[in-house]
Amino acid sequence: MKRYIYIVLTILTVFGSACRKVNVAPQNIIQxxxxxxxxxxxxxxxxxxxxxxxxxxxxxSPARGLNFFWIISPTPATTGEALSRDQTNAMQENFGGWNWxxxxxxxxxxxxxxxxxxxxxxxxxxxxxxxxxxxxxxxxxxxxxxxxxxxxxxxxxxxxxxxxxYTVGSSTxxxxxxxxxxxxxxxxxxxxxxxxxxxxxxxxxxxxxxxxxxxxxxxxxxxxxxxxxxxxxxxxxxxxxxxxxxxxxxxxxxxxxxxxxxxxxxxxxxxxxYSLYLKGWSATDKTAQYQNFVNLFSDASSPESIFVREYNYPNSVHGYDAYNVPRQLIGPNGYSSEVNPTLNFVEMFDGVPKNANGTIQNLDANGHYLLFNNTMDLFANAEPRLRASVILPGDVFKGESIEIRRGIYTGSAAGGISPLLPAGSKSQYPTANLVQSANAGQTAFTLPDGSSMNPAGASGIFTGDQTCAISGFSVRKWLDPNLATSQVLENNETQTWIEMRYAEVLLNRAEAEYELGTSNSANITDAYNIINQIRSRAGAIPLASAGVMTIDTIRKERRKELAFENKTYWDLRRWRIFDKEQNGTIYRVLMPFYSSQAGKYFFDARTDERNDVYTYDPRWYYEQIPGGAISKSPNLIQNPGY
Amino acid sequence: MKKRLYYLAFGLVAIVASSCSKLDNYPAPSNIITGETVDAGTGNTVQTEIGGRGTRVKLLETSYSANPTPYYFQSMQDGTFNNTKIFAATYNASVEGPFVPLVQTDSTGKVTSDQSQNITIKGTNTVTHLNFKVEPFLRVDWVGQPVFNADSTVTVQFKITRGTTNPGYQQDITNINLYVSNTKYDGDNNYDPRYSNLVSYSGTDGTSLIGQTITMTTTGGALPQQDVYFRIGARINAGLDEYNYSTPVSVKYP
Structure with a gap:
């Protein structure tokens, strides 16, 4: 009996004590x-x-979305700033393919x-x-x-x-x-x-x-x-x-x-x-202006950087250089040249010889190609900002001359070389009198003086694969000149992204002022002063007067200044000119050739040899609301045209 | 051991086969909607583009909900449409495309005119014919037949006129394009840059061509020796900037 009482007591003690803590927060969940x-x-x-x-x-990238490592259909290749082998048409953001x-x-x-x-x-x-x-x-x-x-x-x-x-079981x-x-x-x-x-x-x-x-x-x-x-x-x-x-x-x-x-x-x-980055700038030295614009993107103490995203190895990394270095500086992953600026983009800049209609001048008065000793001669007076944004054929990067050549022309140069194709032609180049290379494994061609030369440059252009400067240019902006080639890897870089810099704030202000202003008002003067600040820092020629400005002057300045910073995509959208610019459009390229007979270079300006057509659908100004979101909430009305 | 494997296999087959026995308990839709989008002025069907940038039929299943998620299906390029998998229900039907919208709103979103049609479809295998009379933004009509030139290019002539007098849809013409294709499914969605150039107009330049005979010639030298179809597309800057088209025409390679 006594034993029975003990058992009951024990049970009561055990259960009674267990009743004490009932409302304990779970220890394994952060509160x-x-x-x-x-x-x-x-x-x-x-x-x-x-x-x-x-x-x-x-x-x-529009193809793969935010916070995704693999950037092979890069944003500039959707806006006309550049061509990429992996992007062959206009596109809207591909939400279905986004990880996030x-x-x-x-x-x-x-x-x-x-x-x-x-x-x-x-x-x-x-x-x-x-x-x-x-x-x-x-x-x-x-x-x-x-x-x-x-x-x-x-x-x-x-x-x-x-x-x-939401309480389970209640109405949604x-x-x-x-x-x-x-x-x-x-x-x-x-x-x-x-x-x-x-x-x-x-x-x-x-x-x-x-x-x-x-x-x-x-x-x-x-x-x-x-x-x-x-x-x-x-x-x-x-x-x-x-x-x-x-x-x-x-x-x-x-x-x-x-x-x-x-x-x-x-x-x-x-x-x-904040202020524009001018640490290494000089009013009279174009090289200093160029170097200043390059450094702006890597100087951690730049007074121009307003809001940045930092990366940290190995937790949060990217691979910008791995995807975008010129072909001859290719990294161990085997990527290169994803962003190749178009001639349309390059023609926006000052200091490039141009025809009356604004296209690059590559022919003489008789309709023959202009001849150059070096490919960089055409760009001798180029705006420093252009050189800091685009690797021009023959310019130096990482201590190497970046060699971009479409092929060797073996035809006669006596009396001048006539264009290889009629103006505006979308045909392939005639192969007679042309030595070209299908890929980077090249067979050298023997020039008349006995020396040898590869048909294509070390960074292209190759006819068989497109792992090269398919437009005749390679991107320069953001590339790190101090990154060893062995480190040019995907998921390895930590260079800081500058999402907002003071130049954009100034350009925002200039554009808004211009949109507000009437002729000769204070708004227009303010816009004019800003554009000239941007231009002089870039090494461009300042505008002569506020009167020559149009809205296109301001937009063009913005596109040049903020190129390859994933901003132009949104600008073309909000200006609602994407569908005007990409309307059955084939972007232009500049192909450098070497004439073996003349011993000189010439340039052919033409449309993209791939004949890739860009047509922006006006529906895309308003993206399609994901179907899954509408299924969950049928009150969401879909945007027009989807 | 082998016997056991057979038993296992047999068991699996029995399980897999038995899972097939539950049929969908709802019969497949079998009702049919056919019809066409017709130019109210000429009685011809309104030519359009195949794919997402052409005319489409919009069905609102009003018997399901007062505010249903729209169901769309695409019209064929000649302006006719046909869908053989429609559930029996009451619908509000309209078409969207390169013409004055059937449901118009003013600048504050108030509906000012509504020419959509309410239809009730009952039973199975019933055929409902819909005829929408619309005012296309532009009419594109051929003038004569395409002509083969000596250099095997082709020259076409055509006329563009406005299809509506609605003051909200008198915007300037922004594009008049010749399309060349080896199929009759010819349009802006499969523009071939080798054989024609697209022509954009700014300001009133394009609009001033209204009513005139316009001549265009293919580019890029001789056309290839195969079937070739021509079509003209033109558009104004209204709505989603869709194109109005001519009929596709073919010429025999001489």
Whole structure:
């Protein structure tokens, strides 16, 4: 009996004690207090927000999306800035092939911002008021950037500024938030940036190197976003309304001026805080101007860099050089020459001899090819910024002359060499009198003087494979001249991406001022002064007067300055001229040849030998909302034409 | 051992086969929609492009929901359409393409005119014929037959006129293009740059050609000795900038 009582007692003790702790948080899941009550916790939260910030950096291409390592259909090869062997036509962003879902992923980032904004104030006691405000400002900045990434692709999207709770078994109707008007989303972007500007300090207290936002970063992006909205209001012609007359695509033209003014005001906030990079610049020395423009992209202390994305080996890396070095400097992975600037792009620059119609001058008055001792002679007076952006045939990179030659012409040179093909011809070159090479394994040709020369240059152009400078040029911008060839590898580089630099802020301001201005107004003068600042830093000839400027002057300056920085793609979209430029278009190339009879070089300007046609579909100005998103929320109305 | 393997194999077959026995419990759709998009002015069907940038039929299944996800199917290039897999239901039907929209809205999104058609399809294997009368942005008509030149290029002549007097769709002509192909499926989506150049116009340059006989000749030297079809596309800067087309015509290689 006594024993029985003991057993009962034991049972009671065991079970009774087990009842004590019922509401224990799971020990294996990180809880809010773990994150929000310490600075390192906040740091970890921010790391995630920034890593998912949708910006088009070294790891972006329209074909494969954001944060993807493999960049072989590069953005410049979709805009006409360049040709690539892996990109043969115009394209819209290929969301179906993206690793990161632009719709679901962006709303995850927005949710993470909303959660942060709702939760941090509960733990405000652990920090100073300034700290809390600054971190909230960063969350608003990231959210504004994410809405910006959505609205520039889709037009009006659902605005979700609070976390949504779903109880299992309850109706999901309240979660199916319809699209807001496009204007409302742009205004949301503006208000998020405004909050960030008001609450962020001048220098980010956690990271002051531009990799995290400060108030000027938010202002710079506000100038970009407001200029975008202004141009949509002014130039867009595609409209879509929902049943309640919300304009999901397009903004009333009357709103344009307000947005342009907001872009100017935001840009002016950066006056005196950042400046154009001029560390090695000299007004009289073109070589110094060239080197200065090159260094701008690698100098960590550049006063021009506003917002950057940093990489770190081996956690977060890219392979820009591996994909883009000229063929003769090919790295161990076997990639090279993915970005080959078009002649159309090169012809935008000053200092290249041109015909009256703006095309490059490669023929003399009698219609014969001009002859040169070296391929660089044609570019002797080229604008320094062009050399810093594009490797011209024969220019020096990594201590080597980059040799680009289409073939050796063996025909007679007496009395001048006539064009190999009639003007405008899209045919292949006639093979009579032409020695060419199918690939990099070349058989040398014996010249009349007994010396030998490979038919094609070491960096191309080869007729059989396209792992070479297919346009006659190779990209220079962003390439690291100090990276050893053995290190030119995929997933190996950590060069910093400059997402926002002061030159863009100035160009945003100039464009918005011009759009606002009437002739000879203060707006136009401001735009004129800015364009000349940009031009003189680039080593271009300054404009003679404000009167010669047109909107195309400003757009062209922007395209030259920001080329190969994944910005032109969005500019062509917002100006709504993508479909005008890519309208059955075959881009132009410049083919250097060596005449064995003359012992000199000549250049043939023609359309892309591959005959790749670019036609931009106007539907693409508003991207297709992913079908999966509409299945989940049938309130989402698809964009026109899909 | 071998016997056991046979048993296993037999068991697997039995399981796999048994999983086939559940048939879809809903009969396949069998109703048919046919019809055409017709130029209200001439009575001809409105020529268009195959693929995503041509005329398409839009069905809203209003018996399912007041605000359903639209179902689209593409028209053929001659402006006729045919779909043999339509469920019995009530639909609101319209067409979208290079013509004045059937459902028009003003600048605030208010519907100002609605010529869509409500149809009810019942039973199985029923055929519903739809005829949409529209005003194409442009009409492109041949003038005479294409002519083979001595150098084996081809010269064509045609006329472009406006198909609508609607003041909202009088934008300038931005493109007038000759397309050359070895099939009749000829258009901007399979433009062959070897045999013709596209012509863009700025300002009123293109518009001033309205009503005139326009002459175009193929480029790139002699055409290859095979079937060759010609088609003219022209467009104004309205909506999604789709092209209006002429009929495709072929000429015999001499």
């Amino acid at each position: 809010d207090p773990d994150i929000f009550s310490s600075a390192p916790g906040i740091q970890a939260y921010m790391a995630r927000l920034y890593s998912e910030l949708p910006i088009e950096d070294f790891r972006y 879902d632009i719709w679901g992923g962006s709303y995850t980032v927005i949710h993470d911002c909303d959660y942060f904004i709702e939760t941090l104030p509960k733990y405000a006691g652990s920090f100073s008021k300034d700290q809390v405000n600054a971190w909230l400002g960063e969350a608003y900045f990231v959210r504004g950037m994410t809405y910006f990434a959505l609205v520039k692709r889709f037009g009006g999207v659902p605005i979700v500024n609070k976390t949504l709770d 109707d309240a979660l199916k938030i319809p699209r807001s008007s496009e204007k409302a989303v742009w205004d949301q972007v503006a208000s998020d940036f405004d909050f960030a500007i008001a609450n962020l300090p001048a220098v980010n207290a956690d990271y002051g190197d531009g990799s995290r936002a400060n108030k000027y970063v938010a202002a710079a992006f506000k100038s970009r976003a407001m200029l975008y909205a202004g141009t949509i209001a002014k130039y867009n012609t595609i409209t879509l309304f929902d049943g309640s007359q919300n304009q999901l695509c397009g903004i009333p033209a009357s709103a344009a001026a307000g947005y342009f003014q907001a872009a100017v005001d935001a840009a002016k906030m950066l006056d005196g805080v």
